[in-house]
Structure formats: C-alpha cells, structure tokens
Amino acid sequence: MSGLFITIEGPDGAGKTSLIKGLAPLLEASLKTELLLTREPGGIPISEKIREIILDPAHTTMDDRTEALLYAAARRQHLVEKVMPALAAGKIVLCDRFVDSSLAYQGAGRGIGMSEVASINEFACAGLEPDLTLYIDVDSEVGLARIQKGRAAEDLDRLDTESLSFHQKVRDGYLRLVKDNPERIVSIDGEQSIEAVQTACFDVIQKRFPKVFN
Numbered sequence: 070m071s072g073l074f075i076t077i078e079g080p081d082g083a084g085k086t087s088l089i090k091g092l093a094p095l096l097e098a099s100l101k102t103e104l105l106l107t108r109e110p111g112g113i114p115i116s117e118k119i120r121e122i123i124l125d126p127a128h129t130t131m132d133d134r135t136e137a138l139l140y141a142a143a144r145r146q147h148l149v150e151k152v153m154p155a156l157a158a159g160k161i162v163l164c165d166r167f168v169d170s171s172l173a174y175q176g177a178g179r180g181i182g183m184s185e186v187a188s189i190n191e192f193a194c195a196g197l198e199p200d201l202t203l204y205i206d207v208d209s210e211v212g213l214a215r216i217q218k219g220r221a222a223e224d225l226d227r228l229d230t231e232s233l234s235f236h237q238k239v240r241d242g243y244l245r246l247v248k249d250n251p252e253r254i255v256s257i258d259g260e261q262s263i264e265a266v267q268t269a270c271f272d273v274i275q276k277r278f279p280k281v282f283n
C-alpha cells in the first residue's frame with residue numbers, strides 16, 4: 070500500500086505555518102486515511118539538530134554548498150525515519166517544505182544553480198518525489214514585512230535575515246519551478262486572506278485525490 074506525499078512550499082512569510090494549522094483539521098475531518106504532518110528541515114530529532122545548525126544566526130561563515138549539503142542530509146534522514154515508513158503504511162504525508170526549497174533557496178537564491186542542487190538531492194531522495202506540491206506565492210516584500218512584524222528580532226533565523234534581493238531570487242526560482250512542473254506544482258495566491266488560502270488548498274487536494282476523501 071502506498072500513501073500520498075503532499076508538500077507545501079513558498080518564500081519566507083508566505084503563510085505556510087498558518088495554512089497548515091487551519092488546513093490539517095479540515096483534512097482530518099474528511100479524509101479516509103491518516104494524515105501525518107511534518108516539516109523540513111526537521112521532523113525527527115537528528116534533522117531538527119541539523120536545522121538548528123543551519124539556521125543559527127551566529128553561523129555567518131557557513132559556505133553555500135555546506136548549507137545545501139546540510140539541508141540534503143537532514144532530508145535524507147527525515148525521509149528514511151519518518152516519511153517513507155508513513156507512505157508505506159498508506160498515510161497521507163503533508164510536509165512543510167521539500168526539495169523545491171533547496172532548488173529555490175540554494176539553487177536560485179545562493180546562486181549555486183538549480184541543476185547542481187538537484188543532483189545532490191537526487192542522491193538524497195533516491196527517486197522519491199511529491200505527488201502534489203502547493204506553492205504559496207507572495208511578493209518578497211510582503212513576505213519579509215510579515216515576518217518582521219510577526220516575530221521578535223531575536224526569533225529571526227539566518228535565512229529570514231537575508232537581504233530583499235536574496236528573497237527576490239528565491240521567489241524567481243520558485244516561479245521557474247512552477248512553470249517547469251505544471252502537473253505537480255499548483256500555485257496559490259498567498260496574498261488572499263488566510264481562510265481563502267486554506268480553502269483553495271483544500272479544494273486542490275480534494276479535486277486531485279477524490280478517492281482518499283469520505
């Protein structure tokens with residue numbers, strides 16, 4: 070039996086955390102199968118430790134390729150320990166970020182190149198790809214303003230505090246991924262109300278996978 074792997078993507082401040090908080094109970098109330106919520110980098114103890122290392126604002130000397138490799142390492146362990154067993158048990162896995170984040174942030178944002186970053190992730194994922202990706206799109210200035218308003222300065226991580234031009238390159242990377250993967254990635258307007266974003270995502274999932282709903 071094989072479950073469904075659904076990923077949520079978007080620039081910082083797109084509203085993914087708020088979306089998942091509202092979407093999960095809607096899905097749980099109407100799915101026939103168990104829902105597993107998880108996130109990257111993290112989701113299991115080893116990968117949460119790698120997350121701390123990557124996002125620590127004190128780690129200003131971290132090399133861009135080291136950063137890409139750490140995200141891929143956290144991903145591998147998370148897949149093996151949590152995502153693959155859940156999919157094998159027929160669960161629906163809803164994951165906050167996956168490989169597209171590495172392609173957009175390290176590939177486009179850091180300028181390593183999407184194909185180079187894709188190759189280390191092919192090694193990490195060994196063929197596993199999402200069944201569906203919901204990309205929550207926001208203008209970079211809107212996303213950054215949201216996180217600056219919603220979080221205390223000491224709660225901002227090493228990526229949150231990157232420049233506006235870095236975040237614009239990340240968004241451009243995402244928009245390229247949306248264009249190149251029209252079957253897998255559905256773009257949702259993240260500048261609507263939180264409730265409208267939740268409804269739009271629920272509708273896409275229900276339309277795409279009607280058999281897993283009651």
Ligand SMILES: Nc1ncnc2c1ncn2[C@@H]1O[C@H](COP(=O)(O)OP(=O)(O)OP(=O)(O)O)[C@@H](O)[C@H]1O
Nearest residue numbers: 080081082083084085086087215219259261262263
């Ligand atoms: N659709 C929306 N309209 C207005 N504000 C929003 C919307 N979605 C989220 N927000 C607000 O924006 C801020 C960031 O939201 P949230 O933490 O959900 O984003 P995120 O995508 O998970 O961010 P990050 O990737 O940086 O963790 C929060 O203060 C949240 O209340």
Ligand SMILES: Cc1cn([C@H]2C[C@H](O)[C@@H](COP(=O)(O)O)O2)c(=O)[nH]c1=O
Nearest residue numbers: 081109110140166167170171174228229
């Ligand atoms: C998986 C992944 C994440 N990132 C960045 C994106 C965010 O700035 C942080 C994660 O924090 P969030 O609160 O979960 O959004 O890490 C990245 O650059 N590359 C990746 O592969």
